[in-house]
Amino acid sequence: xxxxxxxxxxxxxxxxxxxxxxxxxxxxxxxxxxxxxxxxxxxxxxxxxxxxxxxxxxxxxxxxxxxxxxxxxxxxxxxxxxxxxxxxxxxxxxxxxxxxxxxxxxxxxxxxxxxxxxxxxxxxxxxxxxxxxxxxxxxxxxxx
Amino acid sequence: xxxxxxxxxxxxxxxxxxxxxxxxxxxxxxxxxxxxxxxxxxxxxxxxxxxxxxxxxxxxxxxxxxxxxxxxxxxxxxxxxxxxxxxxxxxxxxxxxxxxxxxxxxxxxxxxxxxxxxxxxxxxxxxxxxxxxxxxxxxxxxxxxxxxxxxxxxxxxxxxxxxxxxxxxxxxxxxxxxxxxxxxxxxxxxxxxxxxxxxxxxxxxxxxxxxxxxxxxxxxxxxxxxxxxxxxxxxxxxxxxxxxxxxxxxxxxxxxxxxxxxxxxxxxxxxxxxxxxxxxxxxxxxxxxxxxxxxxxxxxxxxxxxxxxxxxxxxxxxxxxxxxxxxxxxxxxxxxxxxxxxxxxxxxxxxxxxxxxxxxxxxxxxxxxxxxxxxxxxxxxxxxxxxxx
Ligand SMILES: [Zn+2]
Numbered sequence: 196x197x198x199x200x201x202x203x204x205x206x207x208x209x210x211x212x213x214x215x216x217x218x219x220x221x222x223x224x225x226x227x228x229x230x231x232x233x234x235x236x237x238x239x240x241x242x243x244x245x246x247x248x249x250x251x252x253x254x255x256x257x258x259x260x261x262x263x264x265x266x267x268x269x270x271x272x273x274x275x276x277x278x279x280x281x282x283x284x285x286x287x288x289x290x291x292x293x294x295x296x297x298x299x300x301x302x303x304x305x306x307x308x309x310x311x312x313x314x315x316x317x318x319x320x321x322x323x324x325x326x327x328x329x330x331x332x333x334x335x336x337x338x339x
Numbered sequence: 340x341x342x343x344x345x346x347x348x349x350x351x352x353x354x355x356x357x358x359x360x361x362x363x364x365x366x367x368x369x370x371x372x373x374x375x376x377x378x379x380x381x382x383x384x385x386x387x388x389x390x391x392x393x394x395x396x397x398x399x400x401x402x403x404x405x406x407x408x409x410x411x412x413x414x415x416x417x418x419x420x421x422x423x424x425x426x427x428x429x430x431x432x433x434x435x436x437x438x439x440x441x442x443x444x445x446x447x448x449x450x451x452x453x454x455x456x457x458x459x460x461x462x463x464x465x466x467x468x469x470x471x472x473x474x475x476x477x478x479x480x481x482x483x484x485x486x487x488x489x490x491x492x493x494x495x496x497x498x499x500x501x502x503x504x505x506x507x508x509x510x511x512x513x514x515x516x517x518x519x520x521x522x523x524x525x526x527x528x529x530x531x532x533x534x535x536x537x538x539x540x541x542x543x544x545x546x547x548x549x550x551x552x553x554x555x556x557x558x559x560x561x562x563x564x565x566x567x568x569x570x571x572x573x574x575x576x577x578x579x580x581x582x583x584x585x586x587x588x589x590x591x592x593x594x595x596x597x598x599x600x601x602x603x604x605x606x607x608x609x610x611x612x613x614x615x616x617x618x619x620x621x622x623x624x625x626x627x628x629x630x631x632x633x634x635x636x637x638x639x640x641x642x643x644x645x646x647x648x649x650x651x652x653x654x655x656x657x658x659x660x661x662x663x664x665x666x667x668x669x670x671x672x673x674x675x676x677x678x679x680x681x682x683x684x685x686x687x688x689x690x691x692x693x694x695x696x697x698x699x700x701x702x703x704x705x706x707x708x709x710x711x712x713x714x715x716x717x718x719x720x721x722x723x724x725x726x727x728x
Contacts, residue, residue, distance in 0.1 A: 200473075205473040205476050207475075208471070208473060208475075208590070212474070237594055238474065238590075238592045263493065263593070264492045264493040264496075264593075264598065265492060266488040266542055267541070267542040268480075268485055268541045269538065269539040269541065269542070270540055270541065273461060273463065274464070274476055274481040275479050275480070275481040283539070286479050286480055286485070288593045298593040298594045299593075300474050300478045300480065301478055302478050302479050312493060312496035312497045313497070328473075328476055330477040332477055332478060
């Protein structure tokens with residue numbers, strides 16, 4: 196599959212996460228880990244601050260964890276106008292035990308009544324769309 | 340150990356804000372607004388604007404000293420710098436100005452910020468500096484209100500800090516604005532019911548939890564403590580203004596620790612160590628509140644209370660002048676006076692030392708100003724009267 200997000204590149208942040216988005220476009224959820232000391236490093240960076248290695252492994256991680264925090268947005272701000280029709284919508288920060296507690300953001304899919312810190316969530320991947328600014332996107336759903 | 344090089348060796352001697360305009364209505368670009376603020380701060384201090392030889396700002400400020408020289412009649416520009424990153428950098432800008440003075444690089448340094456939507460961008464976009472990560476924007480997170488909301492939600496649901504503390508921060512700011520004729524929110528009678536019924540912006544934030552966007556300019560002038568004695572105003576001595584980020588902080592998107600932090604872990608400890616004072620000594624505080632909940636986190640990290648004790652400390656009665664235990668945001672702050680990226684909080688911290696606030700705290704000798712909370716790097720400053728040097 197041809198990478199879509201490269202054509203819509205968002206330039207803010209650290210900028211070492213291309214492989215994350217490429218993996219999502221391939222339908223796989225992968226997070227970076229130091230190739231030498233095996234420390235998980237998310238958000239992705241260019242060098243491991245623990246051991247100094249410049250090499251990363253992008254390992255498949257189970258899309259399963261708990262809500263670390265969340266917010267229900269009641270307003271579509273300037274750069275996320277694509278979501279105006281979804282307002283109010285919930286965005287979740289999920290903590291993933293499969294990657295030493297790395298926290299990965301995703302918009303909630305499904306009912307939002309049970310949303311609370313500590314609640315179990317499962318993830319899936321949405322293909323690139325206008326709503327996610329041309330990027331593929333992680334979605335979290337509350338586990339009943 | 341007390342930092343003897345910076346403690347009390349410089350002072351703020353001039354302060355000024357332009358009037359506050361609803362965003363986009365000033366009819367003047369930011370450069371003209373900041374010139375007005377700087378000239379007026381110089382008049383306040385009793386120095387000629389042409390004598391200003393140092394220029395320090397922060398965030399997305401683009402009105403650099405070299406651009407203002409022709410209009411100020413600058414005799415010589417000797418020092419200029421922009422401090423990282425966003426509003427977290429304000430006290431750090433004061434600290435850098437002080438460093439320039441005590442090391443003999445400059446004599447009269449202005450610290451300033453101006454914003455205007457007249458010929459400018461939407462202020463909240465400008466302030467973000469195009470530095471929001473894909474992980475945020477892709478998933479519907481854009482505004483600082485949303486990013487701060489995530490942290491405050493954790494503070495409430497996992498740390499057990501009552502949501503009511505956010506409301507009381509807002510009520511205290513709006514209460515103070517009622518007595519400040521310059522405050523843009525002076526006519527808003529905010530009570531608990533109006534707050535609770537106001538619309539949500541991003542839970543747990545209501546409309547009244549969020550700072551404003553205004554066209555305005557704001558400036559303060561620093562000189563050496565020695566020079567300050569000969570000028571017009573009662574000096575507000577700078578005791579300390581550390582900046583920084585602890586090891587779990589910095590730019591970590593949603594994986595920083597502690598997550599509810601405003602960024603002051605270690606930085607606040609250094610403020611107390613540098614100045615020889617502690618939270619219990621502070622008479623009045625200007626707590627940068629882009630959003631109320633981040634102000635609560637800043638209070639906790641400065642040691643005014645623990646997360647467990649926040650419900651007891653962060654109450655309306657305790658936060659208001661003149662008799663609260665810690666009156667905060669006595670001009671109305673970013674919520675109710677107006678917002679120029681937090682800069683006007685410095686002026687109010689100084690007015691408390693001078694004794695000229697519209698919500699004056701009696702005998703205020705130690706005045707705190709904390710920088711923009713939640714920034715990947717932050718800073719915090721303590722001012723003193725001569726009596727507290
Ligand atoms: Zn390593």
